[in-house]
Amino acid sequence: MPHGSLRVYLGAAPGVGKTYDMLAEGRRRADRGTDVVIGFVEDYGRALTRKMAEGLETVPRRTMTYRGATFTEMDPDAVLTRHPEVALVDELAHTNVPGSRHEKRWQDIEDLLDAGIDVISTVNIQHLESLNDIVEQITGIRQQETVPDDVVRRADQIEFVDMSAEALRRRMSHGNIYPPEKVEAALAHYFRAGNLTALREIALLWAADRVEEALMRYRQDHDIHKPWHTRERLLVALSGGPEGDTLIRRAKRISARSAGGEFLAVHVQPSDGLTSASPQLLARQRELVAELGGSFHTVTGDDPAQAILSFARKVNATQIVVGATRRSRLKRLISRGFGEVLIEGSGDDIDVYVVTHAEAAHGRWLRHRRTHTQENDTAGS
Template sequence: PGSRNAKRWQDVEELLAAGIDVVSTVNIQHLESLGDVVESITGVRQRETVPDEVVRRADQIELVDMSPQALRRRMAHGNIYRPDKVDAALSNYFRPGNLTALRELALLWVADRADEYLTEYRSRHRVAAIWGSRERIVVGLTGGPEGRTLIRRATRLAEKGAGGEVMAVYVTRSDGLTAVAPEELAAQRTLAEELGGTFHQVVGDDIPTALLDFARGANATQIVLGVSRRRAWQYVFGPGVGATVARESGTDIDVHLITHDAMGKGRGLPAARGARLGRSRVLAGWLTGVLGPALLTLLLTGAAPPVGLANDMLLYLALTVAAALVGGLLPALASAAVGSLLLNWYFTPPARALTVADPENMVAIAIFVGVAVAVASVVDLAARRAHQAARLRVESEILSFLAGNVLRGETSLEALLERVRATFAQESVALLERETETAPWTSAGSVGPRPEGPPEPGDVDVPAGENLLLSLRGRVLPAADRRVLAAFAAQAAVALDQQRLREEAGRARRMAEGGRIRTALLAAVSHDLRTPLAGIKAAVSSLRSEDVEWSEQDRAELLRSVEEGADRLDQLVGNLLDISRLRTGTVTPLPRETDLDEVVPMALVGVPGDGVDLDIPETLPMVHVDRGLLERAVANVVENAVKYSPPGSPVLVSASALGDRVELRVVDRGPGVPDEAKDRIFEPFQRYGDAPAGAGVGLGLAVARGFTEAVGGTLRAEDTPGGGLTMVLALPTARPAPPRPPEPRDTVPG
């Protein structure tokens, strides 16, 4: 009290800004970042918290530590609380378990801050050596099945010392290409985070160097690697990642090689080099590689004069390149073989023989074959890389689409499943779920025709989460497509969660709306129903009283008061029933051709004659509405306008035709409504501003809009020029009946 700031830490900030040193204390439970943790431990939500950044900016932090037993003794001796509060505090907040947990939080928080100081010091003084102040263990992941074993083993190593930290690291090549399964890597990341570690992905073409650079940068003391999965013969080409890291780590980083089930079994088949060529392209390549040289030979043998052996070789080489571009490597090799034989047979002396008289020609043919094979290999590799790049581009577009949907929140499960169906050319796609591993599958969403009977896994199934399965029916997909399909499966699980969250939020909104309506209804019952009932009760009691002699004029006045109260009750109960019917959807309109000149006067029954001016043209077209519902809507709108109109200012009710609609306008000169409240006044139990006496509970306009929309019209609010509010009912006109054909008439032959 008396401070100009709401929080004490804001006072500290001002003192520091003025150059004044501040010495203060803070309890661990008051740090803002630990609020949820402290609440889960003690069951008490701290109302006053201090931002962690304020405490972290302190030049010096000293931990005042005390055992839970010593703190409870101080509490029992009355050194902290008054004696009358000691027993309650010791049995609730200051229980030994709570104090032990809070003490551990304080120790860890201060240790983390000390580690920040150490990191800043090492960076400022450019210290490259490893300082083993606490165990930091780097786990090298390859994306293989041994990764989970390595993470668990590293966690056990870290738990042997206080404050141990595990950092799982996966090295990605700089070209972005990877052959690991993304779902396995994601599972390993989840496991590392669940065990209290962190996951890092670094880029580097040399895996040992990248791991060591990361470890030294993180001040790691140990590196955990799995024994290589390479087979024995592969060690001829190098010692492997583990041996290289152990050799280059030096004396400040320990390297652990962990055995596992997958060691020495190889890495499996390499990733597909590119997209598979279609059957038509392969056939065209073989035709180019086999028939092309024969046709070229016919052209060259008939050419006069001959073009020369060098030009002949270049032409055959061009055919080899064409075969590689069209059909791949094998048709190109066939073209090179056929071309070399034809060159030898027709164009090198002696002609029409496979022998070569001139050694230079033999060398030329050998060079031709070598160049043709090399060019074919390069062209085939380039074509496959182009196919692979095109595939990766499509995959990146798909993944970008999925990421964009996540960021924008535009995730519709049906639209996502339809995208999967179109992308992979499947007959049907479904997201299946089950409660337990032994329970039957149920469909959470599907597109396309599904077989009869209970849902079952299809031709291609990809796990989308715990007890979730993305099931595809149609063609079987190649392994290369499953990586993108796994991303779709993960997004489908997110879409399902978001859909259910939206449904739950909708139910919560409806419950809140129902609660608000019930509250307003109770208010109506307590006031708007009680007021006319009290008036009726007072008038009837007065009439029945034998102590007073009432004149005829007084009796008539009391009876009129009873009638007015009964009318108000009848109107209020009618509106409550109407809004209930609208809410439950039990309003069934019976539209027919209706003349507004007949409906509006009936709606104004009960309104004083000098309170409303009518302007309904006789030439107005008929409207296609339910007459009873429209009459109730107009009556409520006019009644509301009359209530808010100043004395001596009648309400104007006019109508005009506008295209295929008829607009009925109810114009008043009352206080009006701001633009931001024009939609809100149509909600139940809404009254804007100072409502006049007897204005009711705010149901009239809600009922009017509901009935208007039920008959196919709209109701909106506009400003009245010069002040006031205008209600516009737009109603559909009746369609003119089609002309009937002329009746046949008897004709007299003549």
């Protein structure tokens, strides 16, 4: 049996129109003759949302009692028995009432997908597990219901439902999101313009990462090795030497200059396991990378420069940051240095920045070899 496809409408905040758009898509498909049902939709009393649901078949909910209170949940068994072509299931991150088939609604959706039913769902950015702490810092509210990022990233389609902070606040003021008695408090707290702008920016960046994943898969499937510069991605090469802290901080500053820029750190481990790198320094630098929002990677290779270049193209890096050489003048006369090899092998699609640092031995000589290099760059050999 073919696996069902998942489409997710992603929003930065409640009220942007995710459920409305989900229902509109369901109606469009139904009008084309597709068998569409509502597995679960929560309209929160919003008239426009309720009207959009009219005409679509709704699978009856399951009524449950918990601690003396009555609740209604989606009945996944009923949806599976009905077995439509498409099921509309709102609120991907919802936590089910104890005693339900699964703890979380996204797990119910997995069952529908496994049964070959296509699912269209919704989720707000604040419910993604990886962003839970960040959203709490912005809004002062910790979301209790979350969904693993990977569940959303595995979706076949993610559609970002966008709305400016000003438009969303107007919608709130007009009573189109919350009941009148809740509007003033919402506008003064969670729905402050600054909060909404920050959440929207986070949602856009998260969605951009999803686009990057799709591009990565496309490049791999079509054997495309040349980087596609959809955003700035810096790769800082760490030798395990004391200059690493300087290089990491410089890479972070450079990446921060562009919207959505990011940085990765990589250390090349010889295949024989023998290395002069300090484990203590590498461990500290790994922690620093994490603190600054980067990711740390270790690759194996006997030619560090080629290993770095190969990894850079694999992750679609736009720039490589390396440190000025710590080799003596005599060694530089005998053979080419790590930075030189990187510059020559980077071609015209990756810029190489060579950073001078306190441990460099006459690093300025290498820095002038390429116009794209700049003062204070990544780890030498």
